Amino acid sequence: MNYQDYLSVTPELQEALKEGKPVVALESTILSHGMPYPENLEFAHKVEEIIREKGAVPATTAIIDGKLKVGLNDEELLLMCKAENIAKASRRDVPVYLATGQNAATTVATTMLIASLAGIRVFATGGIGGVHRGAQETMDISADLQEFANTAVCVVSAGCKSILDIGLTLEYLETFGVPVLGYKTEEFPAFYSRTSGFGVDYCAKDAEEVAKIVKTKWDLGLKGGVLVANPIPEEYSMDHEVIDKAIDKALEMAKEKGIHGKQTTPFLLATIKDLTGGDSFASNLQLAYNNARVAAEIAAAFAGK
Numbered sequence: 001m002n003y004q005d006y007l008s009v010t011p012e013l014q015e016a017l018k019e020g021k022p023v024v025a026l027e028s029t030i031l032s033h034g035m036p037y038p039e040n041l042e043f044a045h046k047v048e049e050i051i052r053e054k055g056a057v058p059a060t061t062a063i064i065d066g067k068l069k070v071g072l073n074d075e076e077l078l079l080m081c082k083a084e085n086i087a088k089a090s091r092r093d094v095p096v097y098l099a100t101g102q103n104a105a106t107t108v109a110t111t112m113l114i115a116s117l118a119g120i121r122v123f124a125t126g127g128i129g130g131v132h133r134g135a136q137e138t139m140d141i142s143a144d145l146q147e148f149a150n151t152a153v154c155v156v157s158a159g160c161k162s163i164l165d166i167g168l169t170l171e172y173l174e175t176f177g178v179p180v181l182g183y184k185t186e187e188f189p190a191f192y193s194r195t196s197g198f199g200v201d202y203c204a205k206d207a208e209e210v211a212k213i214v215k216t217k218w219d220l221g222l223k224g225g226v227l228v229a230n231p232i233p234e235e236y237s238m239d240h241e242v243i244d245k246a247i248d249k250a251l252e253m254a255k256e257k258g259i260h261g262k263q264t265t266p267f268l269l270a271t272i273k274d275l276t277g278g279d280s281f282a283s284n285l286q287l288a289y290n291n292a293r294v295a296a297e298i299a300a301a302f303a304g305k
């Protein structure tokens, strides 16, 4: 068997990819482990609609019944959103879950991997994983970062949450040769807020410019991805103090409870949501929609190259 035997791509996406039409990949960990049901189901459909309105085809990914699914039907989206016995698949879990038939949601790392196998170049998410605070001791660094180092996909995110050490995350990406492009911004965004105190090296002026930079990287045979950091729209951005307080509290609780490994990120996300009374959730939805729009524009620009 080769990798294609494990891929299950919808006929619509097969056609779009064959014809070089714009396609945008989407992850499913954000659905199964990042949002409650049934709000996640509404989100899953809406984010796909936004991509379609922009003339691109959405490709939500997941591991279902021993296959790497590219494009989910309504029933499969429901399965991921109900999240009953749905594992969280990072890169190392992929062979295990395929071989054992465990259904799983895909993280940024795994979605990049699957997108790349299917020939999809652009992916929209909320926030990426990164170097956790205190990683000097715990060595907790998301596999997402190594995926950026190795896998040729352009990922649009709203930066990353300050549950992470944003400075160290940016250092890591620099070491591994990953361009970080601010989308119409000079500053790396911190998910809920447009600013983080850290700059980006390049401010891309539009989707066309992003597509040109990405294409140039791959034309040169440079391996790995590109991170596009797209700030949350002003009207949905949250007050720094409110969100920082919730994040500090969530980190403290995780330490007390001895949470570690792949549970860390989902625990922190759920706790922050509880502590901010759902305000953070509304922002989370809006920044993800905004990333989907920008990703669709980049995919369209890339398709013309």
Ligand code: PSU
Pocket: 027, 029, 030, 033, 034, 090, 106, 107, 108, 109, 126, 127, 128, 129, 130, 141, 142, 143, 144, 161, 191, 261, 262, 263, 264, 265, 266, 269
């Ligand atoms: N950060 C968020 N929202 C998310 C995630 C991270 O703000 O939903 C998810 C993504 O799927 C990401 C994963 O790839 O968590 C990272 O998990 P870990 O830190 O265990 O690598």
Ligand code: MN
Pocket: 140, 141, 142, 143, 261, 262, 264
């Ligand atoms: Mn981790």
